[in-house]
Structures are given as C-alpha cells and as structure tokens.
Amino acid sequence: MLHCPSPRRVGTLITALPDGEVLRLFPEPAARLAAEDVYADASFPRVDKAAKPYVVINMVSSIDGKATSGGKASSIGSAMDHTIMRTLRSQADAVMIGSGTLRAEKLTLTVPENLARTRRAHGLNPQPLAVIPTTSGDLPLQENLLGYSPETLLILASSEIPKERLANLSSLARIEVVAPNETAMPTPGIDLIRALETLKERYAVDVLLVEGGPYLNHALVRMGLADELFLTLAPKILGGKRPEVATIIEGPPLLSHQETKPEVVTVHLSESELLLRYALRPRYDSS
Amino acid sequence: MLHCPSPRRVGTLITALPDGEVLRLFPEPAARLAAEDVYADASFPRVDKAAKPYVVINMVSSIDGKATSGGKASSIGSAMDHTIMRTLRSQADAVMIGSGTLRAEKLTLTVPENLARTRRAHGLNPQPLAVIPTTSGDLPLQENLLGYSPETLLILASSEIPKERLANLSSLARIEVVAPNETAMPTPGIDLIRALETLKERYAVDVLLVEGGPYLNHALVRMGLADELFLTLAPKILGGKRPEVATIIEGPPLLSHQETKPEVVTVHLSESELLLRYALRPRYDSS
Numbered sequence: 001m002l003h004c005p006s007p008r009r010v011g012t013l014i015t016a017l018p019d020g021e022v023l024r025l026f027p028e029p030a031a032r033l034a035a036e037d038v039y040a041d042a043s044f045p046r047v048d049k050a051a052k053p054y055v056v057i058n059m060v061s062s063i064d065g066k067a068t069s070g071g072k073a074s075s076i077g078s079a080m081d082h083t084i085m086r087t088l089r090s091q092a093d094a095v096m097i098g099s100g101t102l103r104a105e106k107l108t109l110t111v112p113e114n115l116a117r118t119r120r121a122h123g124l125n126p127q128p129l130a131v132i133p134t135t136s137g138d139l140p141l142q143e144n145l146l147g148y149s150p151e152t153l154l155i156l157a158s159s160e161i162p163k164e165r166l167a168n169l170s171s172l173a174r175i176e177v178v179a180p181n182e183t184a185m186p187t188p189g190i191d192l193i194r195a196l197e198t199l200k201e202r203y204a205v206d207v208l209l210v211e212g213g214p215y216l217n218h219a220l221v222r223m224g225l226a227d228e229l230f231l232t233l234a235p236k237i238l239g240g241k242r243p244e245v246a247t248i249i250e251g252p253p254l255l256s257h258q259e260t261k262p263e264v265v266t267v268h269l270s271e272s273e274l275l276l277r278y279a280l281r282p283r284y285d286s287s
Numbered sequence: 288m289l290h291c292p293s294p295r296r297v298g299t300l301i302t303a304l305p306d307g308e309v310l311r312l313f314p315e316p317a318a319r320l321a322a323e324d325v326y327a328d329a330s331f332p333r334v335d336k337a338a339k340p341y342v343v344i345n346m347v348s349s350i351d352g353k354a355t356s357g358g359k360a361s362s363i364g365s366a367m368d369h370t371i372m373r374t375l376r377s378q379a380d381a382v383m384i385g386s387g388t389l390r391a392e393k394l395t396l397t398v399p400e401n402l403a404r405t406r407r408a409h410g411l412n413p414q415p416l417a418v419i420p421t422t423s424g425d426l427p428l429q430e431n432l433l434g435y436s437p438e439t440l441l442i443l444a445s446s447e448i449p450k451e452r453l454a455n456l457s458s459l460a461r462i463e464v465v466a467p468n469e470t471a472m473p474t475p476g477i478d479l480i481r482a483l484e485t486l487k488e489r490y491a492v493d494v495l496l497v498e499g500g501p502y503l504n505h506a507l508v509r510m511g512l513a514d515e516l517f518l519t520l521a522p523k524i525l526g527g528k529r530p531e532v533a534t535i536i537e538g539p540p541l542l543s544h545q546e547t548k549p550e551v552v553t554v555h556l557s558e559s560e561l562l563l564r565y566a567l568r569p570r571y572d573s574s
Contacts, residue, residue, distance in 0.1 A: 025312035065352020065534035240540035247352035253527035
C-alpha cells in the first residue's frame, strides 16, 4: 500500500539467493524481492463504514509450533522476520499486544524513521498507535515498552481496574475505559468487540495489527474478529514445556462454529524461513 | 525412488487446481503434479555401511502448532496428507510409532495393495516392517493396530519388561529385547541408539520412517538421530490445552548443542495445505 515492490521474475532454478533477498513462491510466478518489499503492498482493506478495524495477526513460530522460547518471542525470528514485522506495522493504524506479552519482555511497537517518513507522506501518523488492552492495569510501561510517548500509546482498560491505578497510568498513555457489553459472549479479559469498536469510532483505526500474545490471539480467533494471520515459520526446533513455551494460539479447543478455514494468500521463502500469509475469514477479498 | 513423477511445468499463474492436484512451489520452477507423485521420488539414501538407518519423521500439524486434537492425530490432516503418508511408507523399510501413539487411537502402518505391488517389483518386502519401541509392554495391538501380522510387526522391548508380558506379546509380533547402553546419554525410555542399530544390523532397515508421537520425535531430535522432517501444515486453527493437544515435539527445551538447523528441501501446496520437507542434519545430501 505504501509502495509497490517490483519483483524480478525468474524462470530458472534459483540455487542461492543473495543475502537479504526473498523468494516469493506463491502466487506464481516465483519472483525474487528485497526483504523490505515483502508485504510492502499488503493491501489491507480500509472500510469507513465497517464497525470494527480490519484485524491482522502477525506471529512467529518454530517448526515445532513454539511461539515463545524461555517465555519470550523475540529470539525466534530472524532479522528477516523483524523486517517484515516493521513492514506490517508501517501499514497499520494501530499495533496491539496483550499485557502478558508486555510483561514478558522489553519491546517496541514503533517503526523506524524511514518508514515513519513514508507514512507521513501517505497522510498517516508517523507512528502507528500502540494499543494495550488490560484487565488488571498491571503494565510495566516504563520498564518494558521502548520508544513510546503518551500521545502514541492507548490503554484499553477494563472498567474493573481501580481508579487510582488508572490515574497512575494516565500520565503515561491515553486511556479508554471499555465498559462490559452484556450482550457479548462472556469472556475473561476485556470486551474485545467493544474495544475494537472504540478503536474504530474514536481513533479512526481501519487496520489493526495484533502481535500476540497467544491468549489475545485465541480470543480474537474464537470470536471471529481476526481477518488474517501472518505466520513466520522459523527453521528451528526448540522443544520445551509450558509455561516457558507456548503455541501461537493458547486456550480452549475451538468449537466447530468458532473454527476458521484459513486460506493461503502468499508464501515466501528466505533461507529456510517460510513467510506465510493466511486469510482467516471467507469474506476476505484481496482486491 | 520407486517411480518418477513427471511434473507439468507451468509458466503462468494457477488460479485453481483440479481436485487432488498439488502445486510444487520449491524448488522452482513451479509444477503441478498428482497427489500420488508428491514425494514419490524422495531419494532417501541407502548406505550399507552406516551404523543406523536413515531416519525420517513425518508429522502433521495445524498452523497453530497442534499435532493432536482430542488426543488424536488422525483427524488433522486431509486426504492429501494421508496419500503422502502412504507414499513415504512405500519408500521405507520400516515404519515406527511410539507406544503412546498406538494407545491413543486405532491406526495402521501398512501401504495399500498397489504400493505393495510396486515395492515387490523393486525388491522390497510388500509391506514395511511395523516397529514399536516400548518400555512397559503395554501395547493394545489387537485393539488398535489394524492390518498387521506377526511377521511384519517388530516390538523393540526394554529389558526391564517382565518376561511373562513379553511372552504374551510374542504370539503377536517379533520381539527384540534392547539392552541398555551404559555409554549412551541416560534417557527415559528405550535406548534409541541400540534400537536403531538393531534395526539396521538384524532387519536390514536402511530407511526408517517415524510417525510420532511427539515424545519419540523429541528423543530422536535431541539425540541427533533424525535426518529429515516431513511436516504437513494443515490449514486449521485448533486451539486446545494439554494433555489433549500436543505439538509435534514434546519434551524439555533443546539445548544449543542439541539444536538442529533445519533446511527447506521442498515446498508443495494443495488447497492451502502446505507440505514441507526439511533436512535436519547439515550432512544431508539429496544426491
């Protein structure tokens, strides 16, 4: 969306890719492209009259299904995966993580300066809005969230959080209290339908990128709120047991009416790392 | 190895594949092939003087990393995945499963008659040897293992299993008692190095296909005994909690010296199901 890659078509077997280049495998024909061009034209739909943002989950997993190693996710993906993460962020109005993910490790939800400039040129805010839903208010913002400012950080707070705790957070971030919605399916945690509606109505978020963790992902998928999944399959076998390791989706079995029918949209390969894009909802239209 | 597919090369975008056809994505160029031809020429090395068989693991997982659903694996893969499983079996001298996998569900380790005929034509036994390692001897063979005969079933039994239990099993299968190897890394379960050496020396098993479960896979990978991993990534998101769900590798975190560096060998796509082949050991040579 922000700029269009010009993939070079290749007709013959590629035996070795130059460093940092990626092979698009699907859709055909295969093409080589620079790391920065993978997903650079993701074409997420922006629908003004939609009630909620278009929700895109981005995760990395080892081939044995582990999305965290030693409780953390950041070490699993390669430099390529981190490039892709920034490319996806550059096309989102907001980037959401669960509060458990913030508590687990130091992280940033920003894009680097060159992508911020491109966003500005396209009429977007230079940085996507960082969004963290919380039911407890226990957020180590100053310790673990790097490079944020109160203007670019939004906390979606459950109405059950004590007022003094909210007051403490309000010097660090914008705060929206999300009231429970009695008509929604009862779920532990914040009312995600209301939270997404708030993002759309009050913050003009058309495209929301979610970067985990596994419990937030599970809730979004279970409730049919996730439109796409970007999955980097890192060429690693990690092993490990809970709670130190988790899969990309953690929670009860999805019942048949909650199940998605993921469809492969694109497949890229970079030095044995597979970059997979799935549409999770049949109504997905890539045009 | 048994017969060579003749993939049709395609130069243009394939928008819809006929039922049962598969798209080879990597290596390039992309090609369409029949389901039966995927992995039909897997070219597993047969090295007479090797001390152990060439070990190939075949597993299916949902995109959220679940290899079992409700304790069972059989419902996750598609008909395509089952075709591939049989194709891989047709090129193996023996097919191994863990005893927990046998206890979990009814299954067969055989190939259908047409593949048995092809095997015979290539000088192989019509059926691969079914192999089950066990430390307890608790094997519901008559209940859960379909289509076996005492000649085509081998139980690798720990020397700790009581004699009367072994006597009961001996009417149903061939039995090899695997003595503990004091020089090997102490592991719970059977001594896998000795077990593999026994398969090679006494049963002429050059190529061993392992179909799980996750604990057997973990032990093989941890000990550096697994040469390849075939992973079908089913387009499903299942959720679920242990012990009802498991990943393809279950056990302690792999330490850095136990870690593999998986390399993508081939990628195939069939109706959003990805068929991935990884070499797990750097010495792998596909020639």
